[in-house]
Amino acid sequence: MAQSHLTNGAAATISKKRVSQRPLESDLLVRILFIVLLLVFWQVVHYWVVTRPGDTSRGALFPSPLEVGQWLWDKFGFSYLTGNYQPVPGEPMPHNLGAALFQKEYIPAIYASIARLIEGYLIATVIGFPVGLLVARSALMEKTVGWLAVSLQSLPSICWIPLALLWFGRLSITAPILFVTVMGSLFATIVTVADGIRNVPPLLARAGRTLGTTGTRLYFSVLLPAALPGIVTGLKVGWSFAWRSLMAAELIVNSGGLGFLLQRDRENGDADGVVATIIVIIVIGLVVQELLFSPIQRRLQTLWGLTGVRS
Amino acid sequence: MQIQFDNVRKIYKGRSGAVTALDGINLNIQEGEFVCLVGPSGCGKSTLCNMLAGFDTPTTGRVMVDDETVSGPSIARVMMFQEPALFPWLNARDNVAFGLKNLKLPATEQQAIAERFLKMVHLAQFGDAQPHELSGGMRQRVALARALAVDPQVLLMDEPFAALDAQTRDHLHIELENIWRETRKTIVFVTHNVREAVTLGTRVVVFTARPGRIKREFNLEELDYPRRTTETLVAETISRIQNTLRDEVAKVEAAEYDQNGTEIGADERIKPDRATVGRAR
Numbered sequence: 001m002a003q004s005h006l007t008n009g010a011a012a013t014i015s016k017k018r019v020s021q022r023p024l025e026s027d028l029l030v031r032i033l034f035i036v037l038l039l040v041f042w043q044v045v046h047y048w049v050v051t052r053p054g055d056t057s058r059g060a061l062f063p064s065p066l067e068v069g070q071w072l073w074d075k076f077g078f079s080y081l082t083g084n085y086q087p088v089p090g091e092p093m094p095h096n097l098g099a100a101l102f103q104k105e106y107i108p109a110i111y112a113s114i115a116r117l118i119e120g121y122l123i124a125t126v127i128g129f130p131v132g133l134l135v136a137r138s139a140l141m142e143k144t145v146g147w148l149a150v151s152l153q154s155l156p157s158i159c160w161i162p163l164a165l166l167w168f169g170r171l172s173i174t175a176p177i178l179f180v181t182v183m184g185s186l187f188a189t190i191v192t193v194a195d196g197i198r199n200v201p202p203l204l205a206r207a208g209r210t211l212g213t214t215g216t217r218l219y220f221s222v223l224l225p226a227a228l229p230g231i232v233t234g235l236k237v238g239w240s241f242a243w244r245s246l247m248a249a250e251l252i253v254n255s256g257g258l259g260f261l262l263q264r265d266r267e268n269g270d271a272d273g274v275v276a277t278i279i280v281i282i283v284i285g286l287v288v289q290e291l292l293f294s295p296i297q298r299r300l301q302t303l304w305g306l307t308g309v310r311s
Numbered sequence: 312m313q314i315q316f317d318n319v320r321k322i323y324k325g326r327s328g329a330v331t332a333l334d335g336i337n338l339n340i341q342e343g344e345f346v347c348l349v350g351p352s353g354c355g356k357s358t359l360c361n362m363l364a365g366f367d368t369p370t371t372g373r374v375m376v377d378d379e380t381v382s383g384p385s386i387a388r389v390m391m392f393q394e395p396a397l398f399p400w401l402n403a404r405d406n407v408a409f410g411l412k413n414l415k416l417p418a419t420e421q422q423a424i425a426e427r428f429l430k431m432v433h434l435a436q437f438g439d440a441q442p443h444e445l446s447g448g449m450r451q452r453v454a455l456a457r458a459l460a461v462d463p464q465v466l467l468m469d470e471p472f473a474a475l476d477a478q479t480r481d482h483l484h485i486e487l488e489n490i491w492r493e494t495r496k497t498i499v500f501v502t503h504n505v506r507e508a509v510t511l512g513t514r515v516v517v518f519t520a521r522p523g524r525i526k527r528e529f530n531l532e533e534l535d536y537p538r539r540t541t542e543t544l545v546a547e548t549i550s551r552i553q554n555t556l557r558d559e560v561a562k563v564e565a566a567e568y569d570q571n572g573t574e575i576g577a578d579e580r581i582k583p584d585r586a587t588v589g590r591a592r
Contacts, residue, residue, distance in 0.1 A: 201396075203392060203394055203396045204396055204398065206366060206384075206390070206392070206396070207392070207396035207397075207398070208398075208409075209366075209384040210364055210365075210366075210384050210386075210388070210389050210390040210458075210467075211386060211389060211409055211410035211413065211457070211458075211461060212384075212385065212386030212410055212413035212414075212461065213409075213410075213412075213413055214384075217413075221409075221412075222398070225398070225400045226398070226399075226400070228400065303399075303400065303441060304399040304400065304441070304443065305399065305441060305442070305443020305444065
């Protein structure tokens with residue numbers, strides 16, 4: 001009797017693993033197909049817009065996917081491979097591909113933006129994570145700091161820019177950008193981390209307490225691990241807020257980075273460049289999401305059985 | 312070891328005024344007893360269990376273990392819930408070993424004890440499984456092993472099998488009975504299932520509808536284990552207890568249908584009487 005019961009459980013486990021793997025591959029295929037269709041649609045629309053007679057300016061303002069691709073190829077420095085590399089004025093011809101990549105504008109801009117992002121995100125997390133824990137733990141903190149964080153979170157981070165320029169503009173050109181990135185990410189981190197802890201089923205805490213676990217040990221051996229999925233979500237939300245705030249700040253503060261490229265190309269009337277930079281920004285967001293946060297979340301989900309086959 | 316509920320009363324202050332959940336509870340539980348608390352829903356039997364666990368406090372009266380008033384949760388009074396409440400980030404073995412860390416035992420001994428109790432609930436080869444990989448019944452067995460592993464003075468079980476299907480439940484009844492006969496652990500078991508109470512308990516305490524009072528106690532010490540519901544004496548006991556409970560369940564139903572919301576049972580004082588079931592002495 002017991003034996004048949006046990007094997008049933010094991011069989012259910014195996015079939016579940018099979019189910020949870022399949023969507024990943026087909027997801028990717030569907031997505032690639034969708035992107036290809038989107039590019040085709042874009043090319044068709046572009047052809048229709050540009051070939052309208054008597055209006056030549058519209059073609060320049062609405063680039064084709066091929067033109068954008070060409071822009072990315074050149075401005076990343078990949079044209080070094082095809083032999084038609086144009087060195088940046090005033091700089092020597094690079095000797096290898098690496099040097100070519102770093103001479104052109106995208107790699108240095110990405111490097112500048114990512115460096116600022118990491119700096120701002122780290123500051124926001126180092127402050128926001130412990131404050132989030134405190135807010136979840138104490139009713140007084142929740143009513144005061146927690147409430148303030150929710151209120152300030154509703155302020156679009158771009159609204160901090162004027163103040164940031166007034167306060168830190170003379171300090172350095174990048175200090176206001178850092179400030180805006182931190183402010184954009186900090187409150188979201190506090191709110192989501194606190195939510196993660198608060199959503200721990202009270203029953204788990206009771207199970208810990210009845211087994212003699214109390215005080216800080218209860219916090220570190222029950223509440224914190226139980227809140228881990230929520231905390232990872234909090235860190236992810238904090239990251240995406242930091243990224244958005246950074247782009248907003250770079251658009252306005254004139255000091256390099258991808259946001260600056262957007263603004264410069266707009267001023268030059270280079271729609272190719274604007275669209276290309278938007279794509280770079282999106283791809284960076286996706287890459288961090290897929291390479292950093294998704295594997296952690298997937299790992300937690302399989303370990304905890306959150307894939308949803310059985311509740 | 313002796314557990315003593317001394318004139319316990321519990322009043323909840325709700326939006327619609329104060330509700331008396333428990334009133335005038337006097338109950339003594341001796342070491343090695345398997346006491347089942349039975350009553351209609353809302354009678355406060357779970358509240359009583361929570362008070363003994365230290366999760367809740369009486370409004371008046373005292374809950375005492377060995378002449379010491381219960382003031383909070385303790386590893387000496389471990390509670391099992393309707394849900395297994397296993398820690399999802401730990402495998403079955405580490406779940407069982409969880410409480411042992413608080414006993415400050417060496418790590419190797421913790422592992423050995425965890426293995427022993429996994430074996431006791433027949434899950435020895437599932438030590439590495441994560442909770443979600445186990446069936447509902449298996450998870451509840453891990454929870455049982457986790458509670459027993461710390462060797463508590465009393466094991467509290469609040470409707471531990473209510474969420475399981477009938478077959479799994481019967482299976483776990485046999486398992487729990489065997490474990491109890493082997494260890495003679497003091498158990499306080501809350502249920503609304505009379506069959507379950509009669510199959511398992513050495514004593515069944517029947518509660519009235521809200522406010523919960525002890526209506527009657529049935530001493531089943533003389534019923535031999537294993538108890539089959541097909542045995543005449545067991546079947547008779549079940550129907551006697553069900554009859555005792557029927558009036559109380561009817562009161563709850565009447566109150567739920569009553570539009571005026573008059574409080575039930577407020578004017579009747581029921582003296583608990585005792586009955587002993589068994590062969591003629």
